[in-house]
Amino acid sequence: xxxxxxxxxxxxxxxxxxxxxxxxxxxxxxxxxxxxxxxxxxxxxxxxxxxxxxxxxxxxxxxxxxxxxxxxxxxxxxxxxxxxxxxxxxxx
Amino acid sequence: xxxxxxxxxxxxxxxxxxxxxxxxxxxxxxxxxxxxxxxxxxxxxxxxxxxxxxxxxxxxxxxxxxxxxxxxxxxxxxxxxxxxxxxxxxxxxxxxxxxxxxxxxxxxxxxxxxxxxxxxxxxxxxxxxxxxxxxxxxxxxxxxxxxxxxxxxxxxxxxxxxxxxxxxxxxxxxxxxxxxxxxxxxxxxxxxxxxxxxxxxxxxxxxxxxxxxxxxxxxxxxxxxxxxxxxxxxxxxxxxxxxxxxxxxxxxxxxxxxxxxxxxxxxxxxxxxxxxxxxxxxxxxxxxxxxxxxxxxxxxxxxxxxxxxxxxxxxxxxxxxxxxxxxxxxxxxxxxxxxxxxxxxxxxxxxxxxxxxxxxxxxxxxxxxxxxxxxxxxxxxxxxxxxxxxxxxxxxxxxxxxxxxxxxxxxxxxxxxxxxxxxxxxxxxxxxxxxxxxxxxxxxxxxxxxxxxxxxxxxxxx
Numbered sequence: 001x002x003x004x005x006x007x008x009x010x011x012x013x014x015x016x017x018x019x020x021x022x023x024x025x026x027x028x029x030x031x032x033x034x035x036x037x038x039x040x041x042x043x044x045x046x047x048x049x050x051x052x053x054x055x056x057x058x059x060x061x062x063x064x065x066x067x068x069x070x071x072x073x074x075x076x077x078x079x080x081x082x083x084x085x086x087x088x089x090x091x092x
Numbered sequence: 093x094x095x096x097x098x099x100x101x102x103x104x105x106x107x108x109x110x111x112x113x114x115x116x117x118x119x120x121x122x123x124x125x126x127x128x129x130x131x132x133x134x135x136x137x138x139x140x141x142x143x144x145x146x147x148x149x150x151x152x153x154x155x156x157x158x159x160x161x162x163x164x165x166x167x168x169x170x171x172x173x174x175x176x177x178x179x180x181x182x183x184x185x186x187x188x189x190x191x192x193x194x195x196x197x198x199x200x201x202x203x204x205x206x207x208x209x210x211x212x213x214x215x216x217x218x219x220x221x222x223x224x225x226x227x228x229x230x231x232x233x234x235x236x237x238x239x240x241x242x243x244x245x246x247x248x249x250x251x252x253x254x255x256x257x258x259x260x261x262x263x264x265x266x267x268x269x270x271x272x273x274x275x276x277x278x279x280x281x282x283x284x285x286x287x288x289x290x291x292x293x294x295x296x297x298x299x300x301x302x303x304x305x306x307x308x309x310x311x312x313x314x315x316x317x318x319x320x321x322x323x324x325x326x327x328x329x330x331x332x333x334x335x336x337x338x339x340x341x342x343x344x345x346x347x348x349x350x351x352x353x354x355x356x357x358x359x360x361x362x363x364x365x366x367x368x369x370x371x372x373x374x375x376x377x378x379x380x381x382x383x384x385x386x387x388x389x390x391x392x393x394x395x396x397x398x399x400x401x402x403x404x405x406x407x408x409x410x411x412x413x414x415x416x417x418x419x420x421x422x423x424x425x426x427x428x429x430x431x432x433x434x435x436x437x438x439x440x441x442x443x444x445x446x447x448x449x450x451x452x453x454x455x456x457x458x459x460x461x462x463x464x465x466x467x468x469x470x471x472x473x474x475x476x477x478x479x480x481x482x483x484x485x486x487x488x489x490x491x492x493x494x495x496x497x498x499x500x501x502x503x504x505x506x507x508x509x510x511x512x513x514x515x516x517x518x519x520x521x522x523x524x525x526x527x528x529x530x531x532x533x534x535x536x537x538x539x540x541x542x543x544x545x546x547x548x549x550x551x552x553x554x
Contacts, residue, residue, distance in 0.1 A: 004209040007323050007331055014107075014332040018339030021115045027435060027460045030344060030442030033117050034311055035180050036127050037340040040110060041187040041314040043134065043333035046141045047194035047321040052156070053147035060197050065152040067193035070186040072160025073167070078183055079131040080168035081176075085446050086124040092454040 032085045039078025045071035095143070102140040103329040109133035110333055114340070120455045137329050173450045174407050177307055177439040181232040184310045188224025191217055191317035191334075196284065198324050203276045207268045210324065215264045215283065217320035222287030223294065224313040230295040231306050235439060241300030250361055253293050260286045298359065301519035304348045304440050305359045312341025344441045351435030351461075353487075353497040375523045376515030383533035385542065388475075388509050389549035391533065392418075395472035395507075397428045399464065401500055402444055403437055405478015405512065409539035412451035414547055415477060419453065421550045431457055432464040432474075432500050434482035461498055471505040478511065478539050480518030485525055494520045508532040511542050 025033050048071050052064025110133045116126025147153065171179045195217030198210075205211040233239045246252075263286060265271065267279040298306050315337025322330025349356050383391070392398050400419065406412060419429045431453060437444040445458050459467075468474065476483055486492040487499045502508055508531055515527060515534075526532055535542060 002209070003326060004323070007326075007328070010328055011319055011331050011335045014335035015339045017111055018114070018336035019343065021111060021118075022336075022340045022343050024118045025114075026118070026120075027347075027433070027442055028445040028455055028458050029117055029120060029123055030347075031176055031180075031438075031440055031446045032123060032127070032442070033114075033340060034308065034344060034441060035176070035183070036114070036117065036130060037337045038180055038183045038187060038311060038314065040114075040130060040134070040333050041184075041311075041318050041337040042190070043137060043330050044187060044190040044194060044318045044321050045134075046137055046327060046330055047318075047325050048156075048190055049138070049141045049147075049153060050145050050325050050327075051194050051197040052153050053142075053145040053149075055148065055152075055197075059200060061149070061152055063193045063197040063200075065156040067190040067197070068153060068156030069160040069163075070193070071190035072157050073164040074160075074183050074187045074190065075131075075134055075164065076161045077164030077168045077179075079127060079134070080165060081171060081179065082127045083124060084168060085173070085176075085449070086120075086127055088446070088449040088452075089120040089123065089455045090449070090452070091120075091456055092452075 029089075032082050035078055035085065036082040039075055039082060042071045042074030042078060045075055099140045099144045102136055103327070106133045106137040106140070107329050107332040109136070110336055114336060137333075173446055174410070176443060176446060177303060178232055178235045180311065180440060181228050181235060181307055184307070184314045185225050185228035185232065187314035188221045188228060188310070188317045190221075191314070191321040192221025192225060192287075194321040195221060195324050199280055200277070203280065205268070207270055211268045213320055213323035215267065217317060217324050218284060219260060219264070219287040219290070220313055220320055221317035222284060223291035224310055224317050226288045226291030227295045227306075227313070228291075228310045230292055231303060231310060234295075234300055235303055243299045244296040249293075249297055253290075256286065256290055256293065260290060294360070297361075299519070302352075302359050304436055304438070304443075305345055305352075305356070307440050308341050308344035308348055309356075310341075312338050312345060315339075315341055347435060348441055351498060353494070375517055378528045380515070380527055380534045381530075381532065383509065383535050385535070385545035385549045388533065388535050388546060389553055391507055391509060392422055392427070392473055392475065393425055393550055393553040395427060397471050398422055398430075398473050398475060399468065399471050399502075399505065400429065400431045401474060401476040401479050401483060401502060402431065402433065402448065403477060403479025403482065404439065406539055407438060407444070407447050407478075409478065411477065411539040411543045412447050414540060414543035416448070416451040416453050417547045418543060418550055421547065425550075425553070429457065430459055430464065430467070432459050432461070434461055434479070434500055435498070437479065437482060461500060465501050468501045468504040473507040473509060474502045474505040476502060476508065476510045476512075477543070480512070480524055481520045483524070483526055484518070484520070484522070486522060493522060502526070503529060503531070506531065509535055511535045511537070511539060513538065
C-alpha cells in the first residue's frame with residue numbers, strides 16, 4: 001500500500017473520529033470549540049518548521065519563516081483565547 | 093529503539109491527545125483541561141519536528157516563533173469577547189496562509205514534480221490554503237465593518253466564479269504538465285494568484301447575517317489545508333489534526349445552516365439578506381403597546397418564571413452585565429430565570445453563550461432551542477433583548493421568506509416584553525407580528541440604558 005493510500009485512510013478515519021467527538025460538544029461551547037480547533041489547525045507549524053529548517057535558498061527560507069510566524073499566531077493566540085473564554089464558564 | 097521511532101511515537105501521542113482534548117470539550121467542567129491537553133499535544137508535535145529535522149538555520153525559526161507568539165499572545169489577551177468572530181476569522185486566515193506557504197515552498201523546491209501524489213497535494217494545499225487566506229480576510233473585513241456587510245453582487249457572478257474554478261483546475265493540470273511541457277513555475281504563480289482571487293470572490297456575495305456559516309466553513313477549510321500540507325510533507329499528525337479541524341468546522345457549518353433553515357448552497361450562492369418582495373413601507377405602521385422600565389419591572393418582578401432571549405442587539409449595546417444584574421435581582425425575589433439561546437443568536441456559533449459567561453451568568457442557566465421550546469407555554473414572562481428574526485412567528489407561515497426557520501416559541505408565554513431600539517426589521521427584512529400581539533409590551537430604547545433603568549426599577553419593587 002502506497003503512502004498516499006495510508007494517508008487517505010488516516011485522514012478519513014481521523015475525520016470520522018472527529019465527527020463522533022465533536023457532535024457531542026454542547027452548543028454553549030461552540031465558540032471555544034471553534035477557536036480551539038482553530039489553534040489545532042496551527043499544526044501547519046510542523047510543516048513550516050520542516051520547510052524553514054531544510055531551506056537552502058532565500059525564497060524557501062522567507063516562505064518558511066512567514067509560515068512559522070502565521071502558524072504561531074494561530075497556535076499561541078488560539079489556545080490562549082480559548083483558555084480565557086473557558087475560564088469564564090462557571091457554575092454558580 | 094532508534095530516534096526515528098521515538099519521533100513517530102511522539103507524533104502518535106500528539107494525535108491521541110488532540111482527540112482526547114477535543115473530547116473533553118463535551119462538558120464545560122472539563123473543557124479547560126481539554127484545551128490545555130490539546131496545547132500540550134501541539135508542543136509535543138513541535139518538539140518532535142525540531143528533533144527530526146536537520147535544521148540548517150535556527151535564526152529564522154526562532155524569530156518567526158517569537159514574532160508570532162507575541163502577536164498571538166497580545167491578541168488573545170486584548171480581544172473583546174464581542175469581537176471573537178473577527179478574531180477567529182483572522183486566525184483562520186493565518187492557519188490557511190501557513191498551510192498554503194508550506195505547499196508553495198515545497199512546490200518551488202521541485203517545480204517539475206509533475207502529475208503525482210506529491211504534485212496534486214501541493215496544488216491542493218495551495219488552493220485550499222489560498223482560498224482560506226483571502227476568504228477569511230474578506231470575512232474579517234465584513235465583520236469589522238471595513239467593507240459593507242451587505243452582499244456584494246454583480247451580474248453573472250456565479251457564472252464568473254464557476255469559470256474561475258474550472259480555470260484554476262485547468263491551470264493546475266497544466267502546472268503538473270498534463271498537457272505537455274510548459275514552464276511549471278510561471279504557471280504555478282498564476283495558479284497561486286487565481287487561488288487568492290477565488291477566496292475573495294467566494295465570500296463577497298455572502299451577507300453579514302450569514303457570517304456564522306462562512307466563519308465555520310473557513311474554519312473547516314483551514315483544517316483541510318493543514319491536512320493537504322500533511323500529504324505534501326508526508327506527516328501523519330498534520331493529516332490527523334487537519335482532519336479533526338475539518339470535521340469540526342463542517343459540523344458547525346451544518347448546525348448554523350440548520351439554525352437558519354438554509355442549505356449551504358443557498359448561503360454560498362444565494363446573496364441572501366435583501367428585502368425583495370417585502371413591502372417595507374408597511375413595517376412599523378401598526379399600533380403597539382408600549383411600556384416603560386417601571387411597568388416592565390412590575391411585569392417581571394411578581395411572577396414565578398422569566399425566560400430571557402438575548403439577541404445580537406444585546407451584544408452590540410454591551411448590555412450583558414446589566415442584564416445579569418436584572419437576572420440576579422429577579423432571582424433574589426424568587427423568580428426562576430433562564431436564558432434561551434438561539435443557534436444563530438450571535439455572529440458565530442455559541443457566541444452569545446460566551447458573552448453571557450463573561451457577564452458571569454452560570455452556564456447551567458443557558459438553554460438551547462430544543463431544550464427550552466417546550467417550556468414557553470409554562471412561562472409567565474419572556475424578556476427579549478435585541479432579537480427579532482429568531483422569535484418571528486412568520487417562520488411557521490409557509491409563504492414567508494423565513495418559512496421553516498427554527499424559532500423560539502416565545503409567543504406561547506403569557507407575557508412577552510421586547511426590548512428594542514425601534515420596530516425596524518431584522519436581517520430577513522420582514523415585519524414581526526409578535527410586536528403587535530396583545531400579549532406583547534414594547535420597551536423601546538438603547539439596550540444598555542433601558543437595562544440600567546430596569547435594574548433600578550426592579551430594585552425599587554416592594
